[in-house]
Every structure is written in structure tokens, then in C-alpha cells.
Amino acid sequence: EVQLLESGGGLVQPGGSLRLSCAASGFAFSSSAMTWVRQAPGKGLEWVALISANGLGTYYADSVKGRFIISRDNSKNTHYLHMSSLRAEDTALYYCAKGSAASGFDPWGQGTLVTVSS
């Protein structure tokens, strides 16, 4: 069964840092691009970042560029989102998903909640 499991969310103060993890199973992780998408409370979907299968290509939304870093460890079937200089507007449910340039994002994890507040 294809599965993605996010972890690492929590409450953090403005200006703080957090690292999200996404553990994958049931598919060829090292051959797959991976991505993060977030959803602020009661709002729509916003793409955050994507990393290529070999980790050499990384892409970011302008809203997080310079503050977030996406990375991966293919030996652990896990990818990460390192978030720093967090702002209140980064508060959201963060989903990881398997990315594809040819067929959209599928599947998705259940999400991990990040709350930025003092």
C-alpha cells in the first residue's frame, strides 16, 4: 500500500524554526519527485516546495523562498521541509505528496499542523 506519513508539526513562536518529515512506503521513493502543499485554516491549497527524485532540483513558492529548505534522504525513504523565520501566515496544515510533472500530486499524506503564534 502506498503511504505517506508526515510528522514534526507543532506550536512555534514567530521567528522560530521547525523541521517537518514525510516518511514514504509502498512505491519507488528514490525515483519520485516529492512535494509539500499547505492549507491555512479554512482556506485553499497552496503549493510550497518540490524536490526532484535525485535531490538536485529544488523549487519553492515565492512566499517561502529563502526561509524554507526542502531536502530528502533516499536511504530512509524520507523527505523534509526545514522551515525558519516562521511567520503567523505560515500557520497551516502541511501535506506531503508524491509529485509528478505529468500527472499531478498523488498520493497525499494526512498532514501535520504548524501553528506560528506567541
Add this chain to the structure above:
Amino acid sequence: EVVMTQSPGTLSVSPGERATLSCRASQSVSSSLAWYQQRPGQAPRLLIYSASTRATGVPARFSGSGSGTEFTLTISSLQSEDVAVYYCQQYNNWPPYTFGQGTKLEIK
């Protein structure tokens, strides 16, 4: 950046009736268009990719059409489990990948 605009914002349809959801792109995205379903309290789920190809396990009552800048998601006979928010997404001109603002589908 390609802006995706969905209409209507909310759609109320009777059980067994047809539901038609629209998505417009600010510039051509060819057929690089996906539709997602997000049921209340759940993660999004891929329904359609390449504008008209159903993802694995998606019921045949869901169909997608269109190319360029105009796209449609049709549910031929609405079931109660189809109550959800539906999002379109373009993956032709990225980064960034962009989503529409969503259409909320309700049972009348």
C-alpha cells in the same frame, strides 16, 4: 504565474443529478490540468490528471474535459459521498504549481 479561477464558489445539486464545475487558466496550460477532491476533514485526493484521465480507483461518474484555458469536471450522477471541495491545479508552467480557490459541492 498562472492564475486558476474556479466557478461557481458553491454548487448545490440534488442526488442523482449532474454537477458541472469549471476551471479557467489565465494562460494556456495545454492539458496539464488536475482535479482534486477534498472531503471534510480529509486530505486531498487526485481525481483527474491530464485534463481527462481518471486516477486509479476513481468512479466512472467523474469525468474531465477541456484544454488550453477552459476545463470542466463533471459528476454525472451525484452521490452523497461526493460532498467535498474540488480544486483544479495546473502543472504546465511551474514553478509555481497553482491551484484554483476551490468549488464547494453540496447536496440539495
